[in-house]
Amino acid sequence: MNVWRRIIDFILPPRCAMCGKILRTDKGICDDCISEIEFLSSPVCYHCGQPLMAVDAVLHSHLLCGECIKPHHRRLFRLSRSAFAYDDFSKKLVLDFKFRDHTELAALLAKILYVAGRDIWELGVDLIVPVPLHYTRLIKRKYNQSSLLAKELGKLTAVKSDNFVLRKIRRTKPQVECSAAQRLVNVKNAFAVRHPERIKGKRVLLIDDVLTTGTTAKECATSLRRAGAKSVDCLTLARVMH
Ligand SMILES: [Zn+2]
Ligand SMILES: [Zn+2]
Structure with a gap:
């Protein structure tokens, strides 16, 4: 030193x-x-990562929740995982990291994400992509917390992270201020892939801080899939427990 x-x-x-x-x-x-911190440990649904109170089904030794076992369940994400539950304690942690310039937390939080995403790494990831902020919000906040996490995860895993390929093309209201129905409309077509050739055929891992209803993540995944992503996984720090 x-x-x-x-x-x-x-x-x-x-x-x-x-x-x-x-x-x-x-x-x-x-x-x-x-x-x-209330870490989400097993058992969780292998596909959506939802903690399981009771195991609804076991398929090829993987535990699945009642939703994911449905035969016509449309899977936008290959796998989805979160590190911990979004409660009063973790809310302060996430907000400190997101709004109060505690960017020094990025390295530790990325390690936590790395552990939470072990099933995803096992299946393989080619590109790490953060949920983007609209540039007007980025100017105001100075940094995108999800980009910092993506960059740190890239260092940990030697998987490339790309903070520019997925763009937020219009401003939206914060999702927390919207009802469940408004959330869908709020983020509809709010994201676009700038260079589809950088996505095509890739197994993309989408990174965000909190998974609430998953509407934002789903909208991002739709853009990535349209651009030719082979698969999209979702990894977030926290998950709102319903
Ligand atoms: Zn599930
Ligand atoms: Zn302390």
Whole structure:
């Protein structure tokens, strides 16, 4: 560690983004706060990642939920996974990362995503794509939290990440301000693939921070599939439990 780094750490030691406790390493959150996170561990539905209260079906040794076992269930995503439940604690974590400039959390959160996405890595991924922000929102916020995660995941996995191929082509209201019915209309045709040749035939992994009803992710996946993606998986930090 160089001398300047030691001086900076002495004057401004790294602190836990959640509780403010001084950290010995620069990882972003203390161990006590990590233990507060409600990680979504097995059993989850192999396809949609929804935690299972009761196992509805087992297909080729994979557990499936009641929705995914339906024969005509249309699968936009190959697999979908989330690392933890969206509750009061994780909400603060996600909002700190998203709006309050706690970008130092990206490396740790990407590691958490990496573990949550183990079934996805097993099937293979060719390209990591974040859910984009409209450029007007990007200017206002200065960074796209999902792009930071995609970039860090790229470093961890040696899979290419592309922050420019999927574009948000019109402004939308925040999905949290919309009813379930409005959400569909709100994001309809809001995304476009700028260079379809960069998507064609690829197994694409879509990255976002929170999965609420999945409407945004589905709209992105539709654009990616139209552009010729071989498959689309979805990996998010948090999932709203219904
Ligand atoms: Zn803490
Ligand atoms: Zn399912």
